[in-house]
Amino acid sequence: QVQLVESGGxxxxxxxxxxxxxxxxxxxxxxxxxxxxxxxxxxxxELVAVITSGSNTNYADSVKGRFTISRDNAKNTVYLQMNSLxxxxxxxxxxxxxxxxxxxxxxxxxxxxxS
Numbered sequence: 001q002v003q004l005v006e007s008g009g010x011x012x013x014x015x016x017x018x019x020x021x022x023x024x025x026x027x028x029x030x031x032x033x034x035x036x037x038x039x040x041x042x043x044x045x046e047l048v049a050v051i052t053s054g055s056n057t058n059y060a061d062s063v064k065g066r067f068t069i070s071r072d073n074a075k076n077t078v079y080l081q082m083n084s085l086x087x088x089x090x091x092x093x094x095x096x097x098x099x100x101x102x103x104x105x106x107x108x109x110x111x112x113x114x115s
Contacts, residue, residue, distance in 0.1 A: 002026055002104040004095045009109030012085055020080040020109060022095030027076055029053065033098040034078045036069060038091035038111075045094065049080060063089075085113045 003025035012018050020036065028034060035050035049059045049069035057069055068081040078095065092108040 002031065002097045002099050004097060004104060004106035006093065006095050006106045006109040009093060009111045011112045011114065013115050014085060014087060014113055016085050016113070017081070017083045018085065018111060020082065020093055020095075020111075022078045022080075022106060024076045024078075024097060027073070028071060028078065028097070029073045031097050031099045034071065035096050035098075036078075036080045037094045037096055038089075039094070039108075040088075040091040043091075048093070051078065082111070085111075087113050089113050 005023045006020060008018060008020040033050055033052045036048040037045050038048050039045040047060055048063055049067055051057050051069045051071050059067060066084045071078045090111060090113050092110050094108045095106040097104045
């Protein structure tokens with residue numbers, strides 16, 4: 001089993017930056033993939049970025065060039081660096097871990113991009 005706790009959300013102006021963190025309850029070295037998803041009001045949850053145990057990454061087209069996902073195995077933490085934020089990035093951001101053919105989710109952290 002894996003518990004995930006997200007942090008780092010908040011209110012930021014358009015063009016600003018935030019870094020989200022996802023702390024796992026177990027070593028992420030053995031977790032196949034970890035990712036960030038987001039859900040805006042009235043919309044379905046969507047993939048933002050994912051990173052595998054081999055550090056391969058994949059991004060949604062809407063965030064390519066602005067967001068960067070990374071992992072620190074020593075701290076059991078995955079990060080999402082978000083730059084050049086836009087109002088349409090406003091959403092609850094969730095961390096997900098794929099471990100032993102099961103998906104584990106955190107409770108989410110709210111990101112609001114507004115002037």
